[in-house]
Amino acid sequence: MNLPPVLAPGGIDPRTQACSTAELGPLKLDCGVVLERITVAWRTYGTLNADKSNAILVCHALTGDQYLADSHPVTGKPGWWHTLVGPGNLFDTDRYFLICSNVLGGCMGTTGPVEINPQTGKPWGLGFPVITIGDMVNAQALLLDHLGIEQLFCVVGGSMGGMQVLEWAASHPRRVFAALPIATSSRHSAQNIAFGEVGRQAIMADPDWHEGDYHSHGTNPHRGLAVARMAAHITYLSEPALHKKFGRKLQNRQNVTYGFEADFQIESYLRHQGSTFVERFDANSYLYITRAMDYFDLAAEHGGKLANAFKGTPVRFCVISFTSDWLFPTQESRAIVHALNAVAANVSFVEIDSDKGHDAFLLDEPEFHKTLQGFLDGAAEHRGLLPGRSVDS
Amino acid sequence: MSPTQLRFDLRLIADMVAPKTRVLDVGCGEGELLKFLRDTKKVDGRGIELSMAGVAAAVRQGLSVIQGDADTDLKDYPAGAFDYVILSQTLQATRNPREVLEQMLRIGKHAIVSLPNFGHWRVRLSLLARGRMPVTSSLDFTWYDTPNIHLCTIDDFIDLAQAIGARIERGLAIDSSGQIRPFTPPDWKANLMGENGLFLLGK
Numbered sequence: 107m108n109l110p111p112v113l114a115p116g117g118i119d120p121r122t123q124a125c126s127t128a129e130l131g132p133l134k135l136d137c138g139v140v141l142e143r144i145t146v147a148w149r150t151y152g153t154l155n156a157d158k159s160n161a162i163l164v165c166h167a168l169t170g171d172q173y174l175a176d177s178h179p180v181t182g183k184p185g186w187w188h189t190l191v192g193p194g195n196l197f198d199t200d201r202y203f204l205i206c207s208n209v210l211g212g213c214m215g216t217t218g219p220v221e222i223n224p225q226t227g228k229p230w231g232l233g234f235p236v237i238t239i240g241d242m243v244n245a246q247a248l249l250l251d252h253l254g255i256e257q258l259f260c261v262v263g264g265s266m267g268g269m270q271v272l273e274w275a276a277s278h279p280r281r282v283f284a285a286l287p288i289a290t291s292s293r294h295s296a297q298n299i300a301f302g303e304v305g306r307q308a309i310m311a312d313p314d315w316h317e318g319d320y321h322s323h324g325t326n327p328h329r330g331l332a333v334a335r336m337a338a339h340i341t342y343l344s345e346p347a348l349h350k351k352f353g354r355k356l357q358n359r360q361n362v363t364y365g366f367e368a369d370f371q372i373e374s375y376l377r378h379q380g381s382t383f384v385e386r387f388d389a390n391s392y393l394y395i396t397r398a399m400d401y402f403d404l405a406a407e408h409g410g411k412l413a414n415a416f417k418g419t420p421v422r423f424c425v426i427s428f429t430s431d432w433l434f435p436t437q438e439s440r441a442i443v444h445a446l447n448a449v450a451a452n453v454s455f456v457e458i459d460s461d462k463g464h465d466a467f468l469l470d471e472p473e474f475h476k477t478l479q480g481f482l483d484g485a486a487e488h489r490g491l492l493p494g495r496s497v498d499s
Numbered sequence: 500m501s502p503t504q505l506r507f508d509l510r511l512i513a514d515m516v517a518p519k520t521r522v523l524d525v526g527c528g529e530g531e532l533l534k535f536l537r538d539t540k541k542v543d544g545r546g547i548e549l550s551m552a553g554v555a556a557a558v559r560q561g562l563s564v565i566q567g568d569a570d571t572d573l574k575d576y577p578a579g580a581f582d583y584v585i586l587s588q589t590l591q592a593t594r595n596p597r598e599v600l601e602q603m604l605r606i607g608k609h610a611i612v613s614l615p616n617f618g619h620w621r622v623r624l625s626l627l628a629r630g631r632m633p634v635t636s637s638l639d640f641t642w643y644d645t646p647n648i649h650l651c652t653i654d655d656f657i658d659l660a661q662a663i664g665a666r667i668e669r670g671l672a673i674d675s676s677g678q679i680r681p682f683t684p685p686d687w688k689a690n691l692m693g694e695n696g697l698f699l700l701g702k
Contacts, residue, residue, distance in 0.1 A: 454557075458555075473555060487561060
């Protein structure tokens with residue numbers, strides 16, 4: 107990534123030019139380290155109502171960021187949930203106040219390994235403490251304190267965003283009215299840890315990585331990061347989706363070349379995914395965030411029993427999974443539902459029929475969107491949030 | 500939703516539920532009973548439904564419904580979690596009706612069960628006269644293609660309720676013309692004339 111901290115002092119950081127930032131802290135991390143000051147970068151959409159009851163926190167996934175609904179300042183691509191956000195839309199900005207912050211450890215303006223360590227004046231690199239999903243959530247809690255929001259109407263997120271949703275509900279139940287964990291799990295499975303490790307090893311095997319100190323060497327382990335992205339991207343899709351989209355089709359040629367060029371469309375597609383990803387993502391951030399996902403185990407945090415995480419919870423839950431998601435399969439969601447039932451929590455659970463794999467939560471899936479809408483409408487009614495302009499309520 | 504729009508048998512169940520209580524509807528379909536109870540009796544309702552289409556339709560209406568199975572998922576709930584656990588026209592389709600009924604009374608203070616009565620005179624006559632498995636309006640399946648794997652009569656159900664130590668607080672027999680007849684077991688007439696039975700059980 108050829109972005110800050112290469113930035114000249116006093117220069118404008120394109121990553122945070124179109125969003126808000128604040129210095130917050132202190133933040134005590136699960137590993138024991140205390141970060142006296144952290145920067146949090148966030149975007150909001152809509153207007154906070156007078157009694158501050160209409161806030162929705164949207165938690166982004168591993169490679170997502172705070173640019174939920176507007177074009178990305180580095181790539182220029184539309185926000186990752188832009189089709190769902192807007193006036194009269196599913197996440198109705200006339201009704202709700204949406205907050206999306208870059209996670210702790212991220213590389214879009216929130217404190218992470220790419221930022222400057224105030225003690226050394228250099229990028230943190232591997233000197234950055236190992237963070238957890240709980241730390242990410244606590245950083246978001248500091249942001250809510252800063253914004254003066256006591257209780258969120260809803261916390262929503264898919265994949266790693268869903269882990270944050272579960273963590274929010276478990277560790278700050280009074281600050282959450284409704285929770286929407288999507289395509290997620292209460293713990294990273296062995297298979298998920300394995301894929302994470304493949305990605306990390308690809309980055310570390312790149313000679314340009316320099317033990318994480320690539321900034322001082324003026325290099326960038328973009329080849330390793332691209333391979334990590336390519337491997338991970340396969341896990342976000344499904345075999346039927348890959349077959350439908352690519353099959354064995356060749357890339358701009360009639361015959362195979364008897365070489366190692368990208369003969370097949372799928373190869374070309376993955377190479378493209380890898381090469382565009384490195385333009386916007388930091389390799390060390392990738393290491394830290396995947397590690398945080400690996401360490402996530404909500405049951406272990408609560409005496410080995412997942413139900414303990416939700417004992418007496420006042421939160422209304424809607425758990426959603428997708429049939430073809432093999433990275434966070436339905437059984438993971440069902441385990442969450444069983445734990446919630448064990449404490450007689452208010453829970454809905456829908457498995458959406460889709461062939462799009464894990465990425466379905468980011469794609470146009472009408473059934474999924476109708477479910478989101480129904481749950482949000484029902485919860486909003488219970489919370490006394492009327493449809494229409496939030497400023498009038 | 501006005502009371503008249505609710506299906507007749509669901510309306511009878513709704514009448515057994517006290518306002519502002521906690522209800523679990525097992526096999527809730529698209530949630531029409533839950534919606535009715537929420538809107539007219541301020542009931543805090545939850546549902547379990549096997550079919551994904553049913554679950555999706557219920558959640559779309561803002562109801563709290565999970566995809567699940569009466570035979571396997573009731574054991575997750577803590578004891579006494581609900582005031583009423585409802586099982587409408589489903590007991591005969593469960594793999595282990597006794598266990599399902601026991602679980603209902605473990606997690607609920609009351610259980611409400613409706614079932615097609617295999618002791619109804621039409622069923623008896625059909626088997627006696629034609630020598631074939633009955634296919635009637637309330638049992639509208641051929642024997643090889645039916646979800647109803649544990650059919651019983653009203654009297655059989657009363658035996659089961661007694662076997663698990665349940666108290667029958669109310670019994671209704673509904674005949675084929677929709678006439679409702681309250682009864683207190685034993686009642687041979689209910690078992691002969693009732694096309695459907697509806698029970699409110701307590702512990």
